[in-house]
Amino acid sequence: MGVEIELFNLADNDQFVSPCLTVHGRCKNANGSGSLKVLHDQLPTLTYPIHAGGFKATIILVPGENRLSFVTDREVLKNVKCKYVPMLQNPPVHLCLLVASDSPLQFDSPRVQREKEGGNGLDLAVKKLRIGARLMQAYTNEQMMRAGFGNRSFRFAEEFTWDTTFQQRQEMRNTVKIHILRSEKSTREIRDYNLAQQNPNASDAGGLFGIAMEALQKYGAPFTGAPEPVQAAVMFLDTHWDGKFITGHAALGGGTDEIKLAIFGSHGLFAWPPHIQQLTAYLTDDTRTSQKEVANDCNECGTHWETFNVTMGAFLHEIGHSLGCPHQENGVMLRDYVTLNRSFLTKEAFSVRKNSFGSKPPIFPREECAWHHLDLLRFLYHPSFTLPQDYNDASFMRPGKIDKFTEPKPSLYPLGYNLCRITSRTGIYSIEMICGDFAKGYIEYLPRSLGGPGPVRDLTLSLDELIARLPPNERGTSFTLRILSFNAPEIQIGNFPSFLKPSFISMEKYGLPHNVQGMKSQLLGNEHGGADSGIVAFDVRQVTAIRVYHGGALDGIRLFLRSNTRSVVPPLPPRNYMEKLTNSFKATTLNHESKQSVLFGKQTNDYTDVVLEKDEIITGLNVRCGGWIDAVQIVTSHGRLTKMLGNATGGGMVELRPPEGQYILGLYGRIGQWVDAMGIIYGNL
Numbered sequence: 001m002g003v004e005i006e007l008f009n010l011a012d013n014d015q016f017v018s019p020c021l022t023v024h025g026r027c028k029n030a031n032g033s034g035s036l037k038v039l040h041d042q043l044p045t046l047t048y049p050i051h052a053g054g055f056k057a058t059i060i061l062v063p064g065e066n067r068l069s070f071v072t073d074r075e076v077l078k079n080v081k082c083k084y085v086p087m088l089q090n091p092p093v094h095l096c097l098l099v100a101s102d103s104p105l106q107f108d109s110p111r112v113q114r115e116k117e118g119g120n121g122l123d124l125a126v127k128k129l130r131i132g133a134r135l136m137q138a139y140t141n142e143q144m145m146r147a148g149f150g151n152r153s154f155r156f157a158e159e160f161t162w163d164t165t166f167q168q169r170q171e172m173r174n175t176v177k178i179h180i181l182r183s184e185k186s187t188r189e190i191r192d193y194n195l196a197q198q199n200p201n202a203s204d205a206g207g208l209f210g211i212a213m214e215a216l217q218k219y220g221a222p223f224t225g226a227p228e229p230v231q232a233a234v235m236f237l238d239t240h241w242d243g244k245f246i247t248g249h250a251a252l253g254g255g256t257d258e259i260k261l262a263i264f265g266s267h268g269l270f271a272w273p274p275h276i277q278q279l280t281a282y283l284t285d286d287t288r289t290s291q292k293e294v295a296n297d298c299n300e301c302g303t304h305w306e307t308f309n310v311t312m313g314a315f316l317h318e319i320g321h322s323l324g325c326p327h328q329e330n331g332v333m334l335r336d337y338v339t340l341n342r343s344f345l346t347k348e349a350f351s352v353r354k355n356s357f358g359s360k361p362p363i364f365p366r367e368e369c370a371w372h373h374l375d376l377l378r379f380l381y382h383p384s385f386t387l388p389q390d391y392n393d394a395s396f397m398r399p400g401k402i403d404k405f406t407e408p409k410p411s412l413y414p415l416g417y418n419l420c421r422i423t424s425r426t427g428i429y430s431i432e433m434i435c436g437d438f439a440k441g442y443i444e445y446l447p448r449s450l451g452g453p454g455p456v457r458d459l460t461l462s463l464d465e466l467i468a469r470l471p472p473n474e475r476g477t478s479f480t481l482r483i484l485s486f487n488a489p490e491i492q493i494g495n496f497p498s499f500l501k502p503s504f505i506s507m508e509k510y511g512l513p514h515n516v517q518g519m520k521s522q523l524l525g526n527e528h529g530g531a532d533s534g535i536v537a538f539d540v541r542q543v544t545a546i547r548v549y550h551g552g553a554l555d556g557i558r559l560f561l562r563s564n565t566r567s568v569v570p571p572l573p574p575r576n577y578m579e580k581l582t583n584s585f586k587a588t589t590l591n592h593e594s595k596q597s598v599l600f601g602k603q604t605n606d607y608t609d610v611v612l613e614k615d616e617i618i619t620g621l622n623v624r625c626g627g628w629i630d631a632v633q634i635v636t637s638h639g640r641l642t643k644m645l646g647n648a649t650g651g652g653m654v655e656l657r658p659p660e661g662q663y664i665l666g667l668y669g670r671i672g673q674w675v676d677a678m679g680i681i682y683g684n685l
Contacts, residue, residue: 004028005036005070005078009145014082017090017387018141018153019174020134022058022344026362027072039069044166048280051346054362058138058279058344060165063174086174091384092157093319094222095133096179096234097125097266098215100187103238109270110293113304117274122180125237125266127164127274130176134165134276136316139343143371144379148450154323154384157222167275181215187238191247199245208236208250212263223259231260231384233319239265241295251314253321262318267295268311271304282308283341284349300338302352313337313369320375323382328372329438336369343368374439377430380446381486395427395447395454407488408622408653412481412522413682418463418500421659424485427455433470434480434492441469455486458660463500489652493522505681507665510537518665518681524654525625530672535681536600537666540617546610546634549603550646553674554629556601557667600667601675608645610634618664620657621680624650629675658682 007025027036032053038046040059048057050072059068061084070078099105099122109120117124133156141153156176163173183190190211194203212234216223223230239248249265273282285304289296294307297314301307317332325333339358342348348358359367371379379385381396390396410424422428429446432439443466446452467475481496493499504517518537542561549555612618615637622633624644631646635657656679658664663685669678 005072005076007078007080009142010080010082012081014151016061016082016084016141016151017087018137018151019061019084020058020138021061022056022138022142024056026054027076028053034073037071039071041067044168046277049347051361054346056344056346058276060134060276087155087386090155090386091228091231092155093231093233094157094179095129095176096181096232097129097237098181098183098212098234100183100185100190100238102186105237107237107266107269108239108241108294110290112287113270120270122237124274125269126178128269128272129178129235130164131274131276132272132312133176135312135344140371142343144376146365147373147376149376149380150387152379152385152387165276167277179219181219181234183211183215184218185211190236190238191240193245193247196245196247197250206250206252209252209261209263212261213259216259229258229260231322233262236263236265239267241267246295246297251318253318255322260322262322264315264318268297268301268307270294271307272312279344283345286349288352300353305341305349306351306353309338309340313340323384324378325375327437328374329440331370331372331375333372333375339369374430374432374442377444381429389449393447393449408655409489409491410483410485411655411657412493413659414500414502414519415659416504416519419460420500421460422483423458423655423657424488425457425655426486426488427457428483428485429455430484432482433466434482435470435474435477439482440471440474443469463497507537507683510535510666512537512539512665516665516683516685518683520668520681521656521679523669523677523679524623525629525677526627527670527677529628529676530670533600533669533671535666535668536598537681538598540664543618544612547607548610548632548645549601549607550631551604551606552647554601554632554646555604555674556599558597558599558603561596601671610642612636613638620655623654623656623678624648624652625654626651629678656680
């Protein structure tokens, strides 16, 4: 029987959005060794080893059709056609090198590497970063595909220029653009011990993040004036190991509403390959790291290939943070990137970290470093990972925003009996149970095109259902519930089992009928601020007008009531009425001197009056909040809503709306100089 080439993750007519792929395969019925050439009709040939019959070939694609031939040294041939379609509408990550005002424009590199590479200057750093970017894209694409989410990856900003991807003579192609940021800080300032993140006595260990932000803003477009947040990954070129600390380095990811940012140092850049043909050689280079010349970061960089793993993996980790990922119990968002090389190789070199040779060939997926499934789930709904076919699936709700959320957070309502109702205007796609520092269980709601129900807008969960998702050793402990919804901020509820167990509140003592029982919603704002307001109860059927006291924050809410004569409960509209809100309140005034009223919070001289129509009742509040209550918007049963009263751009927005079929029975919270926290009491009438 003849030798055959089998490709595990590439088939005829596959379509990709990543310009770089790592093709996994094997040569069946072969003796298990040799080499594999990948021929491209427009690009230089690449060669990769075969070990135990397996191979991993990292290849470059060009826009449009790509004709590939896989040929062994025994002349076994497999031809494949595939298509690369750049997703130019997806928000890119801008890759940057930051240099000091007086930078020598060199990165740390041991003598043996400088001799091999012909120096350690800025041009070489650019080449290495470009290859690193392509490897990150290929790696992430493979992980998304394995999760069942299709061939997806984020893109880096590109430019049409002389391409340095290959060792052969450069040609003009689209390649990763490396922005060179010139900081106003000197080399000495950037290398200040007080900025060195690994210095336990540093007075400003996060200060390099601000320096990178300043350099981006000074650089100008595309980092300033953009209508949406811009994504940037910045490497400090002037990072330096002085024998005591890695200076000019911090591993951080996060950002602002304007720039989502990841930063890292160049102390391990010497171990990155500058050309794609050198990938295997660099990832198996067991040259011992010269600690007199360069850093052994976290004591995990004893060889050059291990230095590549830790530094590129950690930079990818910080990019993960900037894309919205928290730390996880395993994978890139922990420190599993010490085995990142395995995603590109079928044989591992000697490891100083483990004092042994690593995984035996071929290296299987279970032995590789992975993006955690919850990271991939976040990516699935991130606008940088959109595929053309997503627009045909209404459950994807494309396009989204990059953490500049315009929709309210999900809302949670205990129902008693260890049940909870969760609502979201845009749809919940993930519910995570966090034990200690990490998510230990989850429920996902995949889009319909991927076999799921799509994000859900209204669901009821039981405590037992959530606990069943946890590992057995975690089921006797408390946990935090984290809820992710499309195009809206996430929300976390600490000690969630306790959150579900509030007792019913008898509302008779507050003047409501004796059989009315209430429950407290989540408390928004600062639950530790100000003084307890107690429960300010009212019969929502009797409210005729509302006076909202506000300035730069919410000061208080006064509700004016008609007589206490019993009235018929107005029917509530279905919950989807929020999608049809087109009417707004006109400016109104009221004469309240003779009216009965109740006050939540404080009365001030600045206020807005809202007068209700006949049979119109308050059905919910849209609240902007953070460290206090910034503003409130009143929603009614007639499909009307007020302006956002208070600081209309402060904090994030959350809906306070009773579960379907129930009514607002009162307000509670904490009052300081203004309203620090607020929630509703709700129940049946």
